[in-house]
Amino acid sequence: MRKAASLPALTKLAAVAALAVLSTGCDLGLPAGRTPHREGNFLDMGSQPKLKPQRKDIFGARATGMMEPQAGTVAKGDDPYPYAQNEADRAGAELKNPFPASPEVLAHGKFVYENVCIACHGPKGAGDGHVTALFPKPPSLMTQKVRDWPDGQLFHRPMRGQNSMPSHSRQVDTKDIWSVVHYIRKMQSEQPVAPAPPQPVPVQAAAAAATQGGK
Numbered sequence: 296m297r298k299a300a301s302l303p304a305l306t307k308l309a310a311v312a313a314l315a316v317l318s319t320g321c322d323l324g325l326p327a328g329r330t331p332h333r334e335g336n337f338l339d340m341g342s343q344p345k346l347k348p349q350r351k352d353i354f355g356a357r358a359t360g361m362m363e364p365q366a367g368t369v370a371k372g373d374d375p376y377p378y379a380q381n382e383a384d385r386a387g388a389e390l391k392n393p394f395p396a397s398p399e400v401l402a403h404g405k406f407v408y409e410n411v412c413i414a415c416h417g418p419k420g421a422g423d424g425h426v427t428a429l430f431p432k433p434p435s436l437m438t439q440k441v442r443d444w445p446d447g448q449l450f451h452r453p454m455r456g457q458n459s460m461p462s463h464s465r466q467v468d469t470k471d472i473w474s475v476v477h478y479i480r481k482m483q484s485e486q487p488v489a490p491a492p493p494q495p496v497p498v499q500a501a502a503a504a505a506t507q508g509g510k
């Protein structure tokens with residue numbers, strides 16, 4: 296009885312062994328001792344089908360593998376800035392600096408200012424940064440106009456950008472800019488008030504002046 300019962304079991308074992316031999320035979324080209332544990336398991340991650348940002352999308356849904364966040368979604372921990380570019384006044388009226396002007400916050404503001412803003416706005420906010428030889432010169436941050444702005448408005452300008460100054464909200468976060476606001480206030484308390492920048496002459500007035508000068 297025992298012998299008869301073990302015969303099918305032996306046959307099964309032989310079949311499994313034969314299959315194992317066959318499947319290792321298919322793995323030609325693999326380094327010695329490396330056997331995929333199932334079909335389609337790529338050992339070399341470099342050669343697997345995958346989404347690459349600059350290449351064609353393997354799922355065929357888009358032109359490339361690059362993905363934009365879904366419209367209307369917010370990343371975890373993200374805090375989107377609610378004011379549009381032309382809402383500086385509203386930002387000024389509604390926003391308060393959430394950070395105290397502590398030595399740590401001022402030190403952070405100085406660090407951010409001297410890494411991000413200084414190239415254009417200059418070491419003391421006078422608008423004489425190194426790149427202003429080639430790019431538009433910003434007005435001084437020490438003018439009475441900027442001193443009179445509420446903190447929220449001073450925060451809003453670099454957040455959303457203004458004319459030739461692009462938005463900085465991708466380079467720095469809100470804590471960075473609020474700290475810079477404290478640091479600019481500190482510079483304003485130490486520096487003399489800068490004269491208002493000359494108003495750009497309207498094109499028609501400039502043309503009239505040129506004609507008069509020619510007479």
Ligand code: HEC
Binds near residue numbers: 411440458
């Ligand atoms: C690439 C050069 C550049 C950088 C970097 C830059 N700015 Fe500006 N910024 C400008 C220019 C140019 C203007 C003037 C724009 C205009 O014509 O209204 C300006 C305007 C401003 C104004 C408004 C001034 C006014 O009187 O209207 C504020 C405030 C300001 N910048 C703050 C910052 C802060 C804070 C940073 C750093 C986080 C920064 N900027 C970085 C170029 C720059």
